[in-house]
Amino acid sequence: MRPRKEPSKAGDTDRDFVVALGRGLEVLRAFRKEGETLGNGDFAARTGLSKSTISRLTYTLHRLGYLSFNPETARYRLAPPVLSLGYSCLAGMPTLQLAKPYMQDLANYSGMPVALAGRDRLTMVYLERCRGPNPVTLAIEVGAHIKLATTAIGRAYLAGISEDLRSEILLEIQEYEGASWPAIERGIYDAFESYAKYGYCLSIGEWKTDVNSVAVPFIPSDGSPVLAFNCGGAASQLSRDWIETDIAARLNDVVRNISAISP
Template sequence: MPAALPSSRTGRDRAVDSMLADSAGDAAFATTLAKGLLVLEAFGAGSSVLGNTDIAARTGIPRPTVARLTHTLTELGYLSFDRGLAKYRLGVRALRMAHPLLADMPFRQAARPLMQDLAASVRGTVSIGLLDGSAVVYVETARSGDVGSHVPDIGMPITVVATAMGRAAAAILPPTEAARFDAQLAADDAEQWSRFGENYLAGIAQCADRGFCTCLGEYMPAIHAVAAPLHYAANSGRAFAINCGIPAFRLQPGQLEAEIGPRIAALAASIRALINEAEPEISRRPAPAAEAR
């Protein structure tokens, strides 16, 4: 099994860097705005307080430019300055931006009680994720008391390539998008694709054949997960998946595939029935190279 992912910049970060470079000659592209948003995205779990030097290192934006951006964002309320630490935190105004997006997903409220029941039953976490480039972002989560080292929260991004939820969400992209999406994943992070690409493609095949896919500690060694496609909103291009993560020591051999997988697929079907969504179609990919030979 491949080693767990290191703690580093995500594929989403690299995609943004590439976008800035590719847009250098686009007169309609607001580069300063893009850099300001990149400064806001530099803040994440475990990095709630950052100085200008920290932000410059994380984003690749020169420190003098970062200083101007953080000053402007502070004046607007999207950052706040901690005088004791001489560093910045996200401001409350930044939180306002999330509410309209979450409010546009009312199915979360209908799904939450069902998610909580399964989480309590298996003593793990059950979460819904939304595909966002080479990341999938939690938009709802439920958990039992002690879920181990990984505690999902709304707004938290995880990689697509090395997670069950990412693979399940990518599985329901329209066929016209799927090949381009996979190629972009490989281009954004060639090292990660070389380590997990075959497992990613195999996970999509699992979704097609069984309605769910598994991930046995690839993202976090202590957590084994299973995920199912939830639904694809054609009008907005949003792909949702639902997963269940359980500390590995709580699982019996084969339990994830034989019991938890069918339960997460059934939960996805129940949520779709509540919100009158059809079962999404799986975009089958070519077989991984190892299977094709």
């Protein structure tokens, strides 16, 4: 994966942007897998920041308790205070509790997992997930990130946001994907057309060749960030025909029911 752009670039035109804070958060965001440990060289490679800057940042984050440090391996891992921030975020999202019964009903009916996600840069991060009874299921848990551009849930998010923000994100995707962009762009605009006609977005073997999914955006009435719901699974279990003739309509019902009771 390409290194991220240095967050200091934002400070070039925004006098209120605190560069040091932005860089510290980039260090925390460098962790990508559960239980992962990173050294200062790993942080530098993933953030694009210099090793001397990384050394000061990791030292500070360790002193503040956000990173734990193993002196034998000279590697860091995320510490419990980071988790407390995540739980505070989830606790402040009433949609999660309102949505869960409806999500579980659809998961029970379809046998497939049903998830709720929000955007994190060019990915979607799972905020809630309900399992279905089918043992053949996707192993994606709360906190996991999946690509925004090729997944149904990412495309549904894009369909639900403002045109200005969508254009900005699409430019970022184009820059990031490079030569793959033309094919990805076709898939995204096909999803937009499906949403305009039928109210849902699809990803049929585009995120992973053996996975099909359908998703619908959730646009909170209080101005909170747009979220998206999906239902997805192995293509052998969740066919496009079943999605289009049954599951998509049920997922739309889930979103309508939640919208009706949301504050």
